[in-house]
Every structure is written in structure tokens, then in C-alpha cells.
Amino acid sequence: MPPLEVGVSKQVTRREFLNLLGAAGGTAAALKAGSALGLLPHTAQAATLDLRAANPAKRKVAILGAGLSGLTVAYELSKVGYECTILESSHRPGGRVFTVRHGDLIDEIGNRQYCEFDDEPHMYFNAGAARIPSTHRNLLAYCKELEIDLEVFINENKTSFMQDPALNGGKPIRNIDYTTHTRGFLAELLAKSLSAGEMDQPFTDSEAETLMSLIRSFGDLNEDNLYKGSLRAGYASGGFLEHGVQKDIIAMSELLKTQMGSRFLNASEGDTGPMLFQAVGGMDKIIEGFTNHVGHQIHYRSMVNAVEVKDDGIDIAYDQDGTHHLLQADFCFNCIPSHIMTGITNNFPTQYVDALKYIRRGTAYKSAFQAKERFWEKEDIYGGISWMSNPSKQIWYPSAGMHKQKGIILGAYDYIDGKLHTAMTQEQRIEAHLTDGEKIHPNYRNQVEKPITIAWHRMNHMLGCSARWQRDSDGWTHEEEELYRVLQQPVNGRHYMIGDQVSMHSAWQESAVMSAQWALADFDQRLQA
Amino acid sequence: MLKTFLVFSLCMVCIGGTSAAESEREPFDDRYCTTCHGTDGRGNEGVQAPRLAGMEPWYLRRQLENFRADIRGVHAEDREGTAMRPMATKLTDESIDDIIDWISSWDYIPAEATIKGGDPLRGRGLYGGCAVCHGANATGNQSLGAPALAGQNDWYLVTQLKNFLAGYRGAHPDDTYGAQMRTMVSTLRNEAGILNVVSYINLLSR
Ligand SMILES: Cc1cc2nc3c(=O)[nH]c(=O)nc-3n(C[C@H](O)[C@H](O)[C@H](O)COP(=O)(O)OP(=O)(O)OC[C@H]3O[C@@H](n4cnc5c(N)ncnc54)[C@H](O)[C@@H]3O)c2cc1C
Numbered sequence: 001m002p003p004l005e006v007g008v009s010k011q012v013t014r015r016e017f018l019n020l021l022g023a024a025g026g027t028a029a030a031l032k033a034g035s036a037l038g039l040l041p042h043t044a045q046a047a048t049l050d051l052r053a054a055n056p057a058k059r060k061v062a063i064l065g066a067g068l069s070g071l072t073v074a075y076e077l078s079k080v081g082y083e084c085t086i087l088e089s090s091h092r093p094g095g096r097v098f099t100v101r102h103g104d105l106i107d108e109i110g111n112r113q114y115c116e117f118d119d120e121p122h123m124y125f126n127a128g129a130a131r132i133p134s135t136h137r138n139l140l141a142y143c144k145e146l147e148i149d150l151e152v153f154i155n156e157n158k159t160s161f162m163q164d165p166a167l168n169g170g171k172p173i174r175n176i177d178y179t180t181h182t183r184g185f186l187a188e189l190l191a192k193s194l195s196a197g198e199m200d201q202p203f204t205d206s207e208a209e210t211l212m213s214l215i216r217s218f219g220d221l222n223e224d225n226l227y228k229g230s231l232r233a234g235y236a237s238g239g240f241l242e243h244g245v246q247k248d249i250i251a252m253s254e255l256l257k258t259q260m261g262s263r264f265l266n267a268s269e270g271d272t273g274p275m276l277f278q279a280v281g282g283m284d285k286i287i288e289g290f291t292n293h294v295g296h297q298i299h300y301r302s303m304v305n306a307v308e309v310k311d312d313g314i315d316i317a318y319d320q321d322g323t324h325h326l327l328q329a330d331f332c333f334n335c336i337p338s339h340i341m342t343g344i345t346n347n348f349p350t351q352y353v354d355a356l357k358y359i360r361r362g363t364a365y366k367s368a369f370q371a372k373e374r375f376w377e378k379e380d381i382y383g384g385i386s387w388m389s390n391p392s393k394q395i396w397y398p399s400a401g402m403h404k405q406k407g408i409i410l411g412a413y414d415y416i417d418g419k420l421h422t423a424m425t426q427e428q429r430i431e432a433h434l435t436d437g438e439k440i441h442p443n444y445r446n447q448v449e450k451p452i453t454i455a456w457h458r459m460n461h462m463l464g465c466s467a468r469w470q471r472d473s474d475g476w477t478h479e480e481e482e483l484y485r486v487l488q489q490p491v492n493g494r495h496y497m498i499g500d501q502v503s504m505h506s507a508w509q510e511s512a513v514m515s516a517q518w519a520l521a522d523f524d525q526r527l528q529a
Numbered sequence: 530m531l532k533t534f535l536v537f538s539l540c541m542v543c544i545g546g547t548s549a550a551e552s553e554r555e556p557f558d559d560r561y562c563t564t565c566h567g568t569d570g571r572g573n574e575g576v577q578a579p580r581l582a583g584m585e586p587w588y589l590r591r592q593l594e595n596f597r598a599d600i601r602g603v604h605a606e607d608r609e610g611t612a613m614r615p616m617a618t619k620l621t622d623e624s625i626d627d628i629i630d631w632i633s634s635w636d637y638i639p640a641e642a643t644i645k646g647g648d649p650l651r652g653r654g655l656y657g658g659c660a661v662c663h664g665a666n667a668t669g670n671q672s673l674g675a676p677a678l679a680g681q682n683d684w685y686l687v688t689q690l691k692n693f694l695a696g697y698r699g700a701h702p703d704d705t706y707g708a709q710m711r712t713m714v715s716t717l718r719n720e721a722g723i724l725n726v727v728s729y730i731n732l733l734s735r
Pocket residue numbers: 064065066067068069070087088089090092093094095096097127128129130131132302303304305335336337340344364365366456461462464465466498499500501506507508509510511512
């Protein structure tokens with residue numbers, strides 16, 4: 001059999017292929033050794049904070065920002081007798097946990113909007129946080145403790161679409177077609193390269209047999225190890241009362257016309273792999289869970305404008321209703337976004353300020369529509385995401401409210417670079433999403449209404465979607481890690497920066513919660529010392 | 530008062546949901562400058578938003594109007610300008626008046642020097658050309674339309690000079706003062722010249 005062709009010039013020989021498999025064997029061996037030495041994480045529990053009761057003489061705590069991390073601190077410290085005051089510059093709690101409903105203000109600077117969705121419990125849009133992975137155990141532990149109802153978030157739906165003008169003449173194809181055929185072709189290639197010749201090391205005969213049957217089943221190959229299509233992609237017709245008719249294969253050469261596969265095939269892996277959850281009725285139900293306990297401590301429209309750390313306490317100056325106020329506290333936990341904090345007068349050490357200045361801000365962008373009817377359900381789609389190669393990138397169908405009359409769908413999500421849409425006017429943004437969306441759903445323009453857009457880069461009091469510590473995608477530099485450690489430490493034992501910005505995994509609620517817990521544990525330990 | 534209240538509640542009863550919802554809507558005004566420009570408009574390097582406190586009212590007005598009219602902040606390479614422009618697009622004349630009043634209520638505190646690598650001695654020589662309009666002490670000159678430079682954030686001055694030099698700012702046909710700046714800035718020649726002149730401006734105070 002001729003060697004597999006990769007690209008134009010480079011060819012993979014069978015020997016190279018086997019070496020590759022050998023390397024995988026090596027990994028397996030390393031894994032075993034690793035766990036024996038205790039190097040691998042055990043299934044960990046959520047952190048349990050065991051904070052000591054507050055000292056009555058030193059119990060005043062200022063919390064800057066009613067983001068999730070700030071609320072976590074308020075909730076935990078209130079339990080043990082601290083007197084917390086939360087200063088929040090906007091009109092609402094939750095920061096980037098933002099669920100938009102009927103009548104809500106979307107406070108984008110220069111482009112304020114009021115949401116006009118119908119006023120019904122399932123008609124909401126999670127403009128910030130939307131998914132909770134089952135491994136985010138600290139966040140989930142609070143959901144349990146605060147009795148927040150969760151439901152499954154559907155990230156991948158095999159009946160949803162993928163659309164690229166280069167593929168299938170621009171007509172959308174179903175997720176199931178792309179994945180079934182791509183797997184079939186990949187499996188056939190693998191099977192050919194393995195069966196072409198005697199099976200020598202590094203496999204025993206039985207390993208080789210298992211591997212081959214795995215490959216066959218991965219791609220649904222026939223007894224000759226060829227891919228001839230699969231019923232996994234569903235039927236062209238029949239299948240219940242009549243014989244099912246298999247769909248035509250989409251040729252590999254056709255599937256290779258799109259670059260989307262590399263994003264698409266791993267979209268439901270890692271942090272966005274099953275199981276994912278959402279809070280029933282909107283992600284801000286989590287925030288509500290906290291504010292049920294500490295909501296009375298929040299001062300809204302209270303914009304912090306100076307932080308002075310002193311030897312015997314900490315002074316916070318803030319503006320509310322056009323007047324200056326001063327809050328004096330013993331300790332302070334601060335989740336104001338780093339790039340906003342750099343503009344707020346402070347007496348932090350130079351290195352600390354350097355760390356704040358180092359962090360860049362992300363530009364994520366989302367948009368949503370109210371659908372007059374749940375047209376996707378008529379196309380067998382219930383929840384999940386359709387993918388487009390155009391700038392609107394995604395359409396999310398709601399994971400709840402099945403078979404109701406209307407629903408809210410996400411009409412665009414650019415989580416990496418939302419600058420394009422951010423720079424547009426509201427009208428241009430909406431037109432772009434309609435034009436993009438109708439490539440998947442031909443009647444889209446008539447089926448959706450009441451659009452909203454959320455350009456995080458321009459949201460008042462936020463100015464970004466999440467912290468970007470790394471300048472390079474290669475990983476953290478030594479300098480970056482040092483700055484991160486500087487920011488994690490308190491100033492004078494009194495002022496802690498918190499939030500997902502003080503984590504190595506920003507843009508997750510879990511990171512915001514864990515940064516708060518880290519700060520609380522450190523705080524408690526220092527008090528004991 | 531009581532009468533108004535009664536009429537109002539009656540309206541809510543007869544028209545139902547909408548008017549009640551409207552009245553409950555979160556109010557807002559256009560005083561959002563400090564989110565980006567920092568405490569009392571002293572500038573925020575973290576988002577590259579310059580100091581507004583101490584800026585002359587006539588200069589603020591001209592720039593806000595230029596942003597609003599798509600005269601400034603339109604070149605794709607002008608990162609900060611393109612960020613600012615949409616924020617000004619919907620400002621009314623009244624909002625601009627109000628913002629300028631508000632800004633004039635803030636204390637002027639000169640910015641700290643942050644840039645490194647400039648040579649102020651060489652900068653002094655280069656500043657001669659600037660002084661004609663901006664004044665020997667960089668305190669500005671309204672009759673020539675030249676704002677004060679002393680006390681402004683040095684990183685902002687550097688960015689703007691670079692933008693003038695590259696044509697990212699001041700290239701719009703209606704930006705008369707910008708066009709003048711583009712001619713003048715060519716005497717600084719390059720980034721080194723810009724750093725030199727700004728490090729000299731850092732020595733001037735007002
Ligand atoms: C588009 C998007 C998608 C996301 N998706 C997910 C997801 O699917 N799952 C997930 O778990 N997480 C997601 N996240 C991340 C999650 O939302 C954040 O990690 C988390 O909410 C951050 O919480 P925080 O405590 O850091 O505070 P933040 O939410 O950043 O809150 C900061 C608070 O400070 C306030 N503030 C600002 N300036 C001042 C001032 N001067 N004075 C007083 N207060 C001030 C702000 O108004 C705000 O309330 C997403 C975020 C975005 C933007």
C-alpha cells in the first residue's frame with residue numbers, strides 16, 4: 001500500500017506511524033508511573049473554608065465590586081461575623097454573570113439598549129457566563145448550598161448545523177454528517193496503514209486486534225475496513241415503518257474544503273465537554289442565591305475612586321449620587337477589573353501596579369434575538385450550537401423551554417476577537433447577524449426580532465470580557481507568572497485583588513470563586529499567625 | 530404632588546404593563562467618562578484613556594465634536610481613537626455641555642512621568658517648533674487652538690504624536706488643526722524624536 005499523503009511533499013511512512021503509536025504506549029506507561037507516585041490529581045473535593053470568627057475590634061471589611069468573587073467573600077465572611085460593605089458602581093450585582101430579560105438595561109457606553117423580550121421566565125439571555133462544567137466543583141458546591149436549581153446545558157447537538165461557503169456549495173450540513181463521515185474517512189486511513197504489513201512491535205497480536213476493532217467502530221467501517229457511509233448519520237428516508245435508506249456520503253475531498261473541522265470537532269471537549277449545566281431561569285440565579293444572604297450589604301451606583309492602604313486600616317473613597325463618600329475598613333477584597341483599577345487612585349506598591357497594568361482585556365461579543373416561534377425545533381434541533389465560518393460564528397438554541405411558543409436564541413458569539421462587531425453601530429451589528437444567520441435558516445430574518453447586542457469591551461464598569469495574562473499562546477512566561485504571584489498576595493495584609501483575573505484560567509466563574517477562596521484562606525491564616 | 534401621583538397610578542392601571550415597565554426602567558445619563566478615564570478623569574493607562582481633568586473646555590468640545598462627526602477616531606490603526614469614537618456618536622449638544630461642566634469640576638493634578646528612553650536635552654531642541662503654538666511651558670494657547678501639553682499623560686502624548694506622524698490622526702479633510710499637527714510632527718521624524726520631545730515636556734509644569 002502506498003504511504004499516506006500528508007500535504008504535498010511530506011509522506012508518512014508506516015514506520016513513522018508505528019513510532020507514533022509507540023509514543024502513545026509510552027504515555028500510557030508514564031501515566032501508570034505517575035499515579036503510583038501520586039503525581040496525578042485525585043478526584044478532589046470542593047474546598048471547605050474553615051474561617052475563624054471575626055475579632056470584634058477588626059471586623060470591618062470593604063468589598064469592591066459585586067462580582068461573583070466579591071459576593072463569595074461577603075457570604076463567607078458574613079457567616080463568621082464580619083461586617084461587610086459592598087461597593088458596586090453599576091446598578092446591578094453579578095458583573096459578568098449577566099442575564100438579560102424584559103426591560104433590562106444593557107449599559108454599553110455609547111450604545112445603551114433596553115431589552116424588549118417578552119416578559120416570561122424562559123425568555124432570557126445569558127450575556128456573560130452561560131455554562132457550568134461538572135468539574136467546576138467549588139461553584140457547584142455553592143449552587144448546592146444556596147439551593148440553586150440546575151439543568152443540563154446542551155452544548156453539542158448532532159442535528160445542529162455547520163455552514164461554510166466553501167463546503168457543500170454553501171448549504172449548511174448537519175453536525176452528524178460532518179462528524180460521521182470525517183470519522184469514517186479517518187478510520188479508513190488508519191486501518192489501511194495498520195493492516196498493510198505484518199504487525200510487529202510495539203503491539204501484541206491481541207492489542208493489534210483490539211486497536212483494529214476500535215478503529216473500525218470509531219469510523220463504522222465495513223468488513224473490508226472501508227468506509228461506505230453509515231446509518232449513524234441518520235436516514236435519508238424511512239427507518240421506522242419502512243426500511244431506512246442510508247444517506248449519501250459526503251466525499252472526503254468535500255469535507256476538506258472547510259477549515260472549520262479543527263474548531264468544530266473539539267468544541268465539546270475540555271471545559272466545554274459534557275456534562276455542562278446552567279441555572280434554571282438564567283445564570284444570575286446564582287447571583288441571587290448570594291444576594292439573598294448579602295444583598296443588603298451592597299451599595300449600588302457607588303463608584304470606587306480611591307484606595308489607600310494604611311498601617312492600621314484601609315480607606316476607600318467612592319462617589320454615590322454625585323457626592324463623595326469615605327468608607328473606612330480593616331480589610332478589603334477587590335474584584336474591580338484590573339484595567340479599571342489602574343485608573344483609580346491608589347497607593348499600591350509599584351510592582352503590584354505593574355502587575356495590574358500588565359493584564360490585557362478580552363473583547364468577547366454576544367448577540368441575541370427573540371424568535372417568534374421555535375423554528376429550529378421543526379428542523380429536529382433542540383438545544384445545542386450551529387457553527388458558521390462567518391463572523392457571527394455561532395447560533396445557540398435554548399437548552400430549556402422546549403415546545404413553548406417562543407424562545408431566545410444567541411445570534412452571534414465571538415469569544416476570541418469581538419472587535420469587528422464592537423466597532424459597528426447597533427444597526428450594522430444586527431444586519432450582520434441576520435445576513436449570517438440566514439445562511440443556515442433561510443427564513444431567519446422574518447423569524448427573529450427584538451435584537452440585543454453585548455460588546456463586553458464597551459460595557460460600562462467592565463470594559464472587557466476577561467483578563468488576558470499571556471502575551472503568547474505558548475504558555476506563561478516566567479515574568480508573567482511572577483506578576484501573577486505578586487497580584488495574588490495582599491498589600492500590607494489588608495488589600496486582596498480577587499476575581500478570575502487573579503487566576504491562571506480566566507473567563508470562568510469557578511476561577512472567580514476559587515480566587516476568593518484562596519484569598520480568604522490566606523487572610524485567615526495571616527490573622528492566626 | 531398627590532394629584533400627579535394619582536393620575537400616574539391611574540395610567541398604570543388603564544394602560545397596563547408597558548407604562549409601568551417604562552417607569553421602572555433603569556435611568557441613565559451620559560456621565561460615564563470616568564469608567565475609562567479614571568478617578569476624576571486623571572487618565573488610565575490600563576485602557577489607554579488620557580487625562581481629561583485640566584483639559585481646556587474648548588479643546589474638549591472640539592474633540593468630542595470631532596469624534597461625534599467621524600472626523601477623529603476613524604482610521605483603523607488608531608486603536609484608542611476608534612475605541613472612543615463610538616462612545617461619542619450619540620452624544621447630544623446638551624450632553625456635551627454637561628460633560629464639559631462636569632469635567633471642569635475635577636481637580637487638575639499633573640500626571641506622573643512614566644516613559645523611559647527619551648533624551649530631554651534633545652527634546653528641548655525639538656520642542657522649539659511646538660512652543661510656537663503650545664507655548665514655551667506647554668500651557669497651551671486658545672487663540673491658536675493648541676491645548677496644554679504639560680501635565681498630560683506622557684504615554685498618551687507619545688501615542689498621539691505617533692498617530693499624527695503615521696497619518697492615523699489628523700488625516701481627515703475636516704480636521705484643520707489635525708492637519709497642522711501632521712505638518713509640525715514631521716519635524717520629530719521618528720519614535721526616538723517623539724520620546725525625546727515628550728520627555729522634555731515631562732519637565733515642564735503648569
Ligand atoms: C462573554 C462571556 C462569557 C462567559 N462564559 C462563561 C461561562 O460559560 N461559564 C463560566 O463559568 N464563566 C463564564 N464567563 C466568566 C465569568 O462570567 C467570570 O469569570 C465571573 O463572572 C467573574 O467574576 P468576578 O468576581 O471576577 O467579577 P466581575 O464579574 O468582573 O465583577 C466586577 C464588578 O466590579 C464592578 N466595578 C467596576 N468598577 C468599579 C468601581 N470603580 N467601583 C465599584 N465597583 C466597580 C463591576 O460593575 C462588576 O460588578 C464568561 C464571561 C463573559 C464576559
